[in-house]
Amino acid sequence: MAKEILSLRNVEKSFGDTMVLKDISLEVTQGEVVSIIGSSGGGKSTLLRCATLLETFERGYLAYEDIVVAQPGPDGRAVYADKATLKKARSKFGLVFQNFNLFPHRTVLQNVMDAPVRVQKIDKEEARAMALELLAKFGLAGKEDMVPNELSGGQLQRVAIARALCTKPDILFFDEPTSALDPELTQDVLRIIRDLAEEHMTMVIVTHEMTFARDVSDRVIFMDKGVIVEEGTPEQVIDHPRHERTRAFLRKIYD
Amino acid sequence: MQMMSVVLPDLGAGFVLSLEIFVVTLLGALPLGIVIALARMSKFKPLSLVARVYISFMRGTPLMLQLMALMFGPYYLLGVNMGSGWKFGACAIGFILNYAAYFAEIYRSGIQSIPVGHYEAAEVLGYSRAQTFFYIVLPQVIKRILPAMGNEVITLVKDTSLAFVLGIAEMFTEAKALAASFVSMIPYVIAAAIYWIFTLVVEFILNKTEKKLDYYHD
Ligand SMILES: Nc1ncnc2c1ncn2[C@@H]1O[C@H](COP(=O)(O)OP(=O)(O)O)[C@@H](O)[C@H]1O
Ligand SMILES: [Mg+2]
Numbered sequence: 001m002a003k004e005i006l007s008l009r010n011v012e013k014s015f016g017d018t019m020v021l022k023d024i025s026l027e028v029t030q031g032e033v034v035s036i037i038g039s040s041g042g043g044k045s046t047l048l049r050c051a052t053l054l055e056t057f058e059r060g061y062l063a064y065e066d067i068v069v070a071q072p073g074p075d076g077r078a079v080y081a082d083k084a085t086l087k088k089a090r091s092k093f094g095l096v097f098q099n100f101n102l103f104p105h106r107t108v109l110q111n112v113m114d115a116p117v118r119v120q121k122i123d124k125e126e127a128r129a130m131a132l133e134l135l136a137k138f139g140l141a142g143k144e145d146m147v148p149n150e151l152s153g154g155q156l157q158r159v160a161i162a163r164a165l166c167t168k169p170d171i172l173f174f175d176e177p178t179s180a181l182d183p184e185l186t187q188d189v190l191r192i193i194r195d196l197a198e199e200h201m202t203m204v205i206v207t208h209e210m211t212f213a214r215d216v217s218d219r220v221i222f223m224d225k226g227v228i229v230e231e232g233t234p235e236q237v238i239d240h241p242r243h244e245r246t247r248a249f250l251r252k253i254y255d
Numbered sequence: 256m257q258m259m260s261v262v263l264p265d266l267g268a269g270f271v272l273s274l275e276i277f278v279v280t281l282l283g284a285l286p287l288g289i290v291i292a293l294a295r296m297s298k299f300k301p302l303s304l305v306a307r308v309y310i311s312f313m314r315g316t317p318l319m320l321q322l323m324a325l326m327f328g329p330y331y332l333l334g335v336n337m338g339s340g341w342k343f344g345a346c347a348i349g350f351i352l353n354y355a356a357y358f359a360e361i362y363r364s365g366i367q368s369i370p371v372g373h374y375e376a377a378e379v380l381g382y383s384r385a386q387t388f389f390y391i392v393l394p395q396v397i398k399r400i401l402p403a404m405g406n407e408v409i410t411l412v413k414d415t416s417l418a419f420v421l422g423i424a425e426m427f428t429e430a431k432a433l434a435a436s437f438v439s440m441i442p443y444v445i446a447a448a449i450y451w452i453f454t455l456v457v458e459f460i461l462n463k464t465e466k467k468l469d470y471y472h473d
Contacts, residue, residue, distance in 0.1 A: 101376035119381040147471040
C-alpha cells in the first residue's frame with residue numbers, strides 16, 4: 001500500500017461561534033491527486049489553511065507521514081507540536097494561492113530560489129539550477145530576471161507553482177489556482193498541473209474547473225457547509241453524484 | 256571682504272556641527288523607529304500602549320522643550336551635574352527620541368500596507384518571522400514610505416537649528432552671533448543659502464533612491 005503523506009482526522013474549526021469545519025477527515029497517499037469541489041463558503045480554503053498551518057483547529061489530528069503536527073489532548077482539544085516539529089512539517093508541503101502572493105520586489109528567479117537557499121540552506125548554485133530548470137519546464141525561460149509586475153496572471157501562477165515546487169515538497173496544495181485568471185490564461189496553468197499529476201506529484205486541489213477535476217483526479221471530494229458530503233472517483237462524484245446537494249451544486253456549475 | 260573671512264569659516268564650522276546632528280539623528284532614529292513601530296503593533300497590549308503614549312507625547316510636545324528637559328532634567332530632577340559636554344548628549348538623545356517617534360508612525364503605515372498574503376506565502380515557505388520581516392516586508396516598506404520619510408528628513412535639516420537652545424555652536428547659532436557682531440544680515444543670508452543647498456542635496460539623494468527602487472511596482 002502507498003505511503004500516507006497527509007493524515008487529517010476529525011478536524012473541527014470555528015471562527016467565533018460559527019463552526020466552519022465539522023468533523024473533517026482527509027487522508028492522502030503518495031502520488032494521489034485529490035480535488036475538492038463545492039460552493040463558496042463551504043470551508044475549502046479553511047481546510048487547506050488548517051492543513052498548511054496558516055490556521056489552527058480546535059479539535060482533531062494532523063500529521064505529515066510520521067510528523068505529528070496536532071493531536072487531541074486529554075480534554076479532547078487539539079494540542080499542537082513544538083516549533084521545531086512545525087518547521088519540519090512545513091518542509092513537507094507547498095501551497096499555491098489563488099492570488100499568487102509572489103514577492104513583488106524580487107525577480108522571478110529570486111522568488112523561486114530564495115526559500116531553498118535561505119530556509120533550507122541549499123547551495124546557491126544548486127538552487128539556481130533547480131529553479132531555472134523548473135522555470136524552463138513551465139515555459140518561463142527568459143523571464144528569470146523580470147519582476148512579477150511584468151508578467152501576465154497565467155505566468156505569475158506558473159512562477160508561484162515553481163516557487164512551491166523548488167522546496168521539494170512531498171505534497172502540494174492548490175487553492176483555486178485559476179480563479180483569479182482570465183479564462184484564456186487558465187489552460188496554461190491547468191496544463192502544468194496535469195503534467196505534475198502525470199509525474200505522480202501528490203496534490204490536493206480546490207477547483208471549480210470540473211472538466212479538469214474529472215481528468216486529473218484520483219479522488220474528488222464535495223464539501224458543503226463544513227462537511228464532506230460525498231467522496232469518490234470522479235465518475236462517482238462528478239458524473240453520478242448520489243447526494244442531492246452534490247447534484248444541485250453541479251447543476252449550478254454547468255449552467 | 257574682511258567680514259567674509261570671518262563669516263565663512265565660522266558658518267562652515269557651524270555647518271559641520273549641524274551635519275553631525277543630522278547624521279547622528281538618522282543613524283539613531285531610523286533603526287529605533289522600527290523598534291517602536293513593532294512595539295506599537297505588538298499583540299501584547301501593555302507594550303503597544305506604552306509605544307502609543309510615547310509616540311503621542313513625542314509628537315505632541317515641542318522638540319525644543321524636549322531638548323531643554325533633557326539638558327536640565329538631570330540637575331533639576333536628580334541633582335546630578337552632567338558636566339559641560341552633556342549638551343551634546345542631550346542634543347543627540349533628544350533628536351533621536353523625537354524623530355524615532357515620527358519615523359515609527361511612517362514605518363507602521365508602511366508595514367500595515369503589505370498584503371497579508373505575503374506573510375502567509377513566506378510562512379508556508381518556511382521563513383522565520385525575522386527572515387520574513389527583513390527580506391520580504393522591510394524592502395517593500397522602504398519603497399512605500401520613501402516619500403513620507405523624505406519629508407521628515409528634510410524637516411530634520413532645518414530642525415538641527417533647534418540645537419541653538421542648548422548653546423551648541425551649530426550653523427544657526429553661529430549665524431546669529433555673526434549677525435550681531437557685524438550688525439549685518441549677510442550671515443543669515445549665507446546660512447539660509449547653505450540650509451537650502453543642504454536640503455537640495457538631500458532631495459537629490461532621495462530622488463536617486465526612488466528611481467533605483469522604481470524597477471518594480473506592486
Ligand atoms: N478569518 C476568518 N474569520 C471569520 N470567518 C471566516 C474566516 N475565514 C473564513 N471564514 C468563514 O468560514 C466559512 C468558510 O470559508 P472558506 O473556507 O473561505 O470557504 P470556501 O473556500 O469553501 O469558499 C465562510 O463562512 C467564511 O465566511
Ligand atoms: Mg476559498
